[in-house]
Amino acid sequence: MTHPDSPRLDHCPPGLPQEAYLAQGWFDREMASVFARRWVNVGRLDDFSPGTARSVTVGRAPVIVLRDAEGAVAAFHNSCRHRGSELCAAGQVRQIGRLLTCPYHAWAYEAATGRLVSTAHARPTQDFRKEDHALLPVQSRIWAGFLFLNLSPAPLPLTADVPLDTLDNWSMDSLRTGHRWETVIACNWKAFWENYSECLHCPGIHPELCDMVPVYGSGLMAANEALDWRPDDPRPAALKPGAETWTMTGAPCGPAFPGLTAQEQAAGYTFITLWPSTYVVAHVDYVRCVRLEPLTPTTTRLIAEWYFSAETLAQPGFDAAQIAAFAKLVMEQDSAASEMNQRGIASPGYQTSRLMPEEYEIHRFHRWLLKEMEAAP
Numbered sequence: 064m065t066h067p068d069s070p071r072l073d074h075c076p077p078g079l080p081q082e083a084y085l086a087q088g089w090f091d092r093e094m095a096s097v098f099a100r101r102w103v104n105v106g107r108l109d110d111f112s113p114g115t116a117r118s119v120t121v122g123r124a125p126v127i128v129l130r131d132a133e134g135a136v137a138a139f140h141n142s143c144r145h146r147g148s149e150l151c152a153a154g155q156v157r158q159i160g161r162l163l164t165c166p167y168h169a170w171a172y173e174a175a176t177g178r179l180v181s182t183a184h185a186r187p188t189q190d191f192r193k194e195d196h197a198l199l200p201v202q203s204r205i206w207a208g209f210l211f212l213n214l215s216p217a218p219l220p221l222t223a224d225v226p227l228d229t230l231d232n233w234s235m236d237s238l239r240t241g242h243r244w245e246t247v248i249a250c251n252w253k254a255f256w257e258n259y260s261e262c263l264h265c266p267g268i269h270p271e272l273c274d275m276v277p278v279y280g281s282g283l284m285a286a287n288e289a290l291d292w293r294p295d296d297p298r299p300a301a302l303k304p305g306a307e308t309w310t311m312t313g314a315p316c317g318p319a320f321p322g323l324t325a326q327e328q329a330a331g332y333t334f335i336t337l338w339p340s341t342y343v344v345a346h347v348d349y350v351r352c353v354r355l356e357p358l359t360p361t362t363t364r365l366i367a368e369w370y371f372s373a374e375t376l377a378q379p380g381f382d383a384a385q386i387a388a389f390a391k392l393v394m395e396q397d398s399a400a401s402e403m404n405q406r407g408i409a410s411p412g413y414q415t416s417r418l419m420p421e422e423y424e425i426h427r428f429h430r431w432l433l434k435e436m437e438a439a440p
Contacts, residue, residue: 114130121201143170208236239371254405261424263419308346367390
């Protein structure tokens with residue numbers, strides 16, 4: 064009998080319906096509920112240089128992020144209050160001072176507050192009040208060196224599947240980006256999250272990963288998923304003998320982070336998941352972050368970055384891309400598997416999935432998603 068502390072499901076529940084992965088209407092509801100109410104990671108704070116403005120996307124909303132000369136961050140909807148022009152084009156970085164000026168009709172806003180300062184050549188009548196035409200704010204929060212944005216005027220707290228202080232010993236704020244990989248995958252954003260949330264696929268999809276993490280070769284994410292698991296069972300090693308981290312050889316790429324506990328070093332990898340946009344994996348020598356940006360019901364942008372200490376990056380001949388190669392291979396395999404799954408979901412013979420007891424995390428994700436969509440006004 065399965066132990067009560069096991070995370071395994073005690074039944075095989077149905078998954079989401081086919082329309083959740085294909086229908087534009089379902090996708091639009093997700094954007095208007097989940098991605099408009101939850102915190103979305105838009106990159107490292109260091110990506111936004113002081114004295115600049117940059118456009119990002121949160122769900123379906125274009126947002127402009129301003130960072131003043133002192134480094135303070137403000138974010139607003141990327142739409143001028145005059146006739147709606149974008150204030151910063153996608154991919155553009157604008158140099159700013161105290162004011163942000165619309166490139167269309169030169170309305171000027173105070174960068175720190177979004178307050179309308181000038182209507183330029185326009186001369187409004189007395190019924191026009193500048194104070195009613197400030198830029199519409201977007202909430203911002205910095206966590207572990209990442210910039211999160213929230214479209215809700217009264218946002219819920221930033222939460223993860225583990226406490227937010229889980230990564231404190233990695234000194235995340237001091238790490239620097241050494242490698243970046245971006246791709247667009249032909250699947251619904253949820254298909255990738257579901258693949259991330261189980262390891263039944265690992266033996267058939269990830270031979271290299273299963274060699275590195277032996278428990279994955281059993282189709283399990285952790286030992287406590289086994290049918291005969293008991294809390295007093297000896298804890299198996301996280302990585303194969305001789306390996307300390309996720310690299311092609313298992314050898315660290317530089318010195319271990321000095322603040323890690325013995326337990327954190329022995330763990331080999333520490334995951335933290337922040338739905339709907341982000342997961343972070345911390346190793347003894349580097350940290351990786353993966354962000355998802357839903358583009359359409361059947362396409363998703365995947366952005367992965369690898370972060371290192373200054374000491375590691377300064378090593379003679381250091382090649383961050385070589386260190387990233389192991390996890391990149393795993394993500395390419397995951398992407399292909401998610402696309403394969405998406406193609407099958409599109410079949411007229413598919414209606415819904417039937418989850419297995421080991422897919423408890425997918426079930427939790429589905430319940431969270433439906434609750435978020437139902438709670439939206």
